[in-house]
Amino acid sequence: MYLNSKLPASGTTIFSVMSKLAAEHGALNLGQGFPGFAIDPLLGELTRHYIDKGYNQYAPMPGVPELRKAIAEKIQFLYGHAYDPAEEITVTAGATQAIYTALTALVHDGDEVMLFAPAYDSYAPGVELNGGIPVWIELEPPHYTIQWDLVKKLINHRTRVILINTPHNPTGTILKEEDLRQLANIVSGTDIIIISDEVYEHMVFDGARHESVTRYPELADRAVVVASFGKTFHVTGWKMGYAAAPAPMMAEFRKVHQFNVFSCNTPMQYALCAYMEDRTHWQGLPGFYQKKRNLFLEAVRNSAFQFTPAEGSYFQLLDYSRISAEKDTDMAVRLTREHKITAIPVSVFYPGHGPGHMLRFCFAKNDEDLLRAGEILQHI
Ligand SMILES: Cc1ncc(COP(=O)(O)O)c(C=O)c1O
Numbered sequence: 001m002y003l004n005s006k007l008p009a010s011g012t013t014i015f016s017v018m019s020k021l022a023a024e025h026g027a028l029n030l031g032q033g034f035p036g037f038a039i040d041p042l043l044g045e046l047t048r049h050y051i052d053k054g055y056n057q058y059a060p061m062p063g064v065p066e067l068r069k070a071i072a073e074k075i076q077f078l079y080g081h082a083y084d085p086a087e088e089i090t091v092t093a094g095a096t097q098a099i100y101t102a103l104t105a106l107v108h109d110g111d112e113v114m115l116f117a118p119a120y121d122s123y124a125p126g127v128e129l130n131g132g133i134p135v136w137i138e139l140e141p142p143h144y145t146i147q148w149d150l151v152k153k154l155i156n157h158r159t160r161v162i163l164i165n166t167p168h169n170p171t172g173t174i175l176k177e178e179d180l181r182q183l184a185n186i187v188s189g190t191d192i193i194i195i196s197d198e199v200y201e202h203m204v205f206d207g208a209r210h211e212s213v214t215r216y217p218e219l220a221d222r223a224v225v226v227a228s229f230g231k232t233f234h235v236t237g238w239k240m241g242y243a244a245a246p247a248p249m250m251a252e253f254r255k256v257h258q259f260n261v262f263s264c265n266t267p268m269q270y271a272l273c274a275y276m277e278d279r280t281h282w283q284g285l286p287g288f289y290q291k292k293r294n295l296f297l298e299a300v301r302n303s304a305f306q307f308t309p310a311e312g313s314y315f316q317l318l319d320y321s322r323i324s325a326e327k328d329t330d331m332a333v334r335l336t337r338e339h340k341i342t343a344i345p346v347s348v349f350y351p352g353h354g355p356g357h358m359l360r361f362c363f364a365k366n367d368e369d370l371l372r373a374g375e376i377l378q379h380i
Pocket of ligand 1: 197239
């Protein structure tokens with residue numbers, strides 16, 4: 001039977017490939033972005049509590065109202081923007097679903113969607129499957145800044161969405177107030193929608209603040225903001241997140257959401273809502289992850305790898321150009337096979353080949369594993 005693939009160029013994601021290779025070679029896996037430590041037992045207890053209490057049937061389509069209210073309060077508290085939980089917030093099966101649903105709801109055939117490379121790998125397929133055309137702009141190393149003059153040059157009447165991500169995967173950089181102001185200026189007077197992937201909002205270091213688009217009313221009014229409980233509460237396997245957007249956009253979002261997911265895990269929604277009541281459960285995260293970043297950087301300081309400390313996210317890029325001239329995909333495989341440590345080659349986050357001498361390490365791991373990683377990397 002002939003199958004006409006909708007994504008002919010896509011294979012298995014690099015994250016699955018490298019995790020499998022890491023397991024086969026017994027390598028320390030700092031590749032895939034997931035926490036390597038236990039969750040707060042309270043969150044597990046709360047989930048079991050709601051299961052035992054019988055909260056096991058379909059939740060309302062947009063999410064449990066109490067959870068949507070808690071999300072709206074948290075956004076208002078942190079960034080000062082008021083969303084109506086009834087009409088402007090939807091609980092999703094993780095941020096990836098939220099992004100895909102937003103693209104499906106908002107992108108029409110032939111619409112252009114501006115993406116910045118390197119980028120999280122679900123963005124471009126999400127655009128293409130919905131008939132959109134990815135328009136790529138490369139971030140400018142070494143600080144991976146957005147060239148706003150280029151953005152301005154490339155937008156036109158077909159530009160439907162600009163998709164931003166801060167803190168950024170894979171580079172660990174964050175957008176600054178000036179970036180958001182430039183973006184606001186550029187889209188002012190247009191029909192361009194912003195999709196803002198803010199899954200690492202609580203991982204911002206060295207006293208910097210997270211520049212959510214919700215801090216900027218002129219951006220929030222045209223944005224779908226996406227967040228992930230998986231990232232925030234160390235439960236990536238739960239695949240729980242949410243989207244927030246102005247009511248007319250959220251109405252379109254929900255039209256799609258109701259047919260591809262309908263509603264998300266009920267007992268977890270109640271558990272997350274109860275867990276969020278205590279703000280310390282997320283207020284300590286920047287400090288928690290900053291310590292891990294520092295530990296990892298201290299451990300690799302005397303190695304031949306070079307780095308600019310991550311400003312946010314739980315990823316650190318290491319430049320291996322002093323060690324080898326081989327391709328980053330080859331280097332990543334060799335590190336796994338020969339040195340028993342796994343990272344993700346950064347070129348896979350580019351539509352073309354990318355710069356090719358950078359590896360992404362996830363430092364959301366136990367301190368012992370970070371120290372062991374440093375030990376290994378120092379000898380390469
Ligand atoms: C930038 C970015 N967006 C979205 C996601 C996906 O989040 P979720 O697991 O909630 O779907 C990830 C996960 O790695 C990510 O790095």
